[in-house]
Amino acid sequence: MGSKFVQFVCLVFLLVSIVKVGAQQAVFDVMNHGGVTDGKTDNSKVFTDVWNQACQNNGGGVVLFPTGTYFVEPVVLYGGCKGPIGVQIEGTLLAPEELESSVDIDHWIAFQYVDNLVINGGGSLDGQGPSAWPFNDCLKNPQCKRLPTSLRLDFVTNASIDRITSINSKNVHINIFASQNITISNIKISAPGDSPNTDGIHLGSSHNIQILDSVIATGDDCISFSTGTNNVNISGVRCGPGHGISIGSLGKVDGDDVSFVDIRNCSFVGTQNGVRVKTWAPSEAGTVSHLNVENIEMDNVENPIIIDQQYCPSRSCNAEEFSKVQIKDVKFKNIWGTSSTKYVVTLKCSQTSPCQEIELTDINLNYNGLEGSGVSACSNVEVEAYGQQTPPACTEKIMM
Known part of the structure; x- marks a missing residue:
C-alpha cells in the first residue's frame, strides 16, 4: 500500500509539473x-x-x-x-x-x-x-x-x-x-x-x-482625466513637480463625463495644484460626479484644492461666459499641509450650473507666506463643512 501511495504522489507531482510547464x-x-x-x-x-x-x-x-x-x-x-x-x-x-x-x-x-x-x-x-x-506650442499655434x-x-x-x-x-x-x-x-x-x-x-x-x-x-499634470473615464482608484502617488491631478479640462464636446474617482493617500510637493477639477468657459453640457479625495498631504502647493469652471488658457475660449458642466457629489476629507498662495481652497463654480453636494471635512491647510493667512474662496457652490476647517470654509466670495 505504501508503494502504491508513493507511486500516486509521484504521478500527481508529475502531472502538476507538466501543467505548470505548459502554462508558462x-x-x-x-x-x-x-x-x-x-x-x-x-x-x-x-x-x-x-x-x-x-x-x-x-x-x-x-x-x-x-x-x-x-x-x-x-x-x-x-x-x-x-x-x-x-x-x-x-x-x-x-x-x-x-x-x-x-x-x-x-x-x-x-x-x-x-x-x-x-x-x-x-x-x-x-x-x-x-x-x-x-515645438510643443499648440495653445498658441493652430x-x-x-x-x-x-x-x-x-x-x-x-x-x-x-x-x-x-x-x-x-x-x-x-x-x-x-x-x-x-x-x-x-x-x-x-x-x-x-x-x-x-x-x-x-x-x-x-x-x-x-x-x-x-x-x-x-x-x-501628474495624472489627467478626459471625458468618458470612470471607476478610477489612485493611491500612494507622490506628485511633484507638475500641475497636480486634474479632472479635465471638460466641456469641449457635449456629454463629457468623469465619475467614481477615488484619490487617497497621496502627496503633492511644490506643484501648481493639488487636486483640480477644470471645465472650459463656455462649455457644452457634461458631468463630474462621485469624486472622493482623502488623506492627502500638500507641501508648498499653489492651489491645494481647486474647482475652476472658468478655465480659459487660450484665445479660443471666453472667461466671461459660463460652463454647463455639472459638478456634484465631491468630497475632500483629511487634507493637510501648506499652500504657497493665500487661496488655499478655491471653489469657482458655474453660475449656470452651480456645484452641488460639495463636502469639506477636516481641512488643515496653512498659507506659508509672510503676510496674512490662508483663504477659502467660493462662488456658486453648495458646501457642507465638517470637522476642522483651516482656513474656515468659504469665507470669501469670488467675484465673477
Whole structure:
C-alpha cells in the first residue's frame, strides 16, 4: 500500500509539473532575434517581429529586452494573441531624438487591441524630449503638429504596467484610451518642471483603472482625466513637480463625463495644484460626479484644492461666459499641509450650473507666506463643512 501511495504522489507531482510547464509563457529574447544594444541601430523591426512571434505562440509569450540600450523608432503592436502577452524591459528603450522623425505622430510605443498584457522589468523608456519641447506650442499655434506619447494603450483590456521608468517624454508619458481593467503600479515618471504637456498619465474613455504606489515628477499634470473615464482608484502617488491631478479640462464636446474617482493617500510637493477639477468657459453640457479625495498631504502647493469652471488658457475660449458642466457629489476629507498662495481652497463654480453636494471635512491647510493667512474662496457652490476647517470654509466670495 505504501508503494502504491508513493507511486500516486509521484504521478500527481508529475502531472502538476507538466501543467505548470505548459502554462508558462515562452520567453522571446530580442538579442536572439537580431537586437542591437549600441543605442543607435534601429530595433523597431526586431521589436515588431519578436512581438508577433510571442503573440502567436500558443499559451502566450514574453518579449524580453535584457540590460542594454535599444534605439527604437515608433512602433504599433497589435493584439489578437493566443495567450497572455508580456514585454519585460530590463534595459533602456531609446526614442528618436531628431524632431523630423517624431513630429505629427501620436505615439512612440503603442499597444492596440491587446488583452492580458503585462509590461514590467525595472527598465526605462527614454523619450529624448528636450529636442521636441520648443515645438510643443499648440495653445498658441493652430498649425502645430502632434508630438508622440511615449507609451500608448488603445483598446487594451486586463493589463498591468509595473516597475517601469519613463524619462523625458516628448509629450504625454503614458496615455490610456478606450481601455479597461488596467493597473499601473510602482512606476517612476520624470521630466523637468518646465517641460510642456508632459503629463505623467492621461486617461480617456477608460474604466476600472488603478494607479498605485508611484512617483510622478513632470512638467504638466501628474495624472489627467478626459471625458468618458470612470471607476478610477489612485493611491500612494507622490506628485511633484507638475500641475497636480486634474479632472479635465471638460466641456469641449457635449456629454463629457468623469465619475467614481477615488484619490487617497497621496502627496503633492511644490506643484501648481493639488487636486483640480477644470471645465472650459463656455462649455457644452457634461458631468463630474462621485469624486472622493482623502488623506492627502500638500507641501508648498499653489492651489491645494481647486474647482475652476472658468478655465480659459487660450484665445479660443471666453472667461466671461459660463460652463454647463455639472459638478456634484465631491468630497475632500483629511487634507493637510501648506499652500504657497493665500487661496488655499478655491471653489469657482458655474453660475449656470452651480456645484452641488460639495463636502469639506477636516481641512488643515496653512498659507506659508509672510503676510496674512490662508483663504477659502467660493462662488456658486453648495458646501457642507465638517470637522476642522483651516482656513474656515468659504469665507470669501469670488467675484465673477
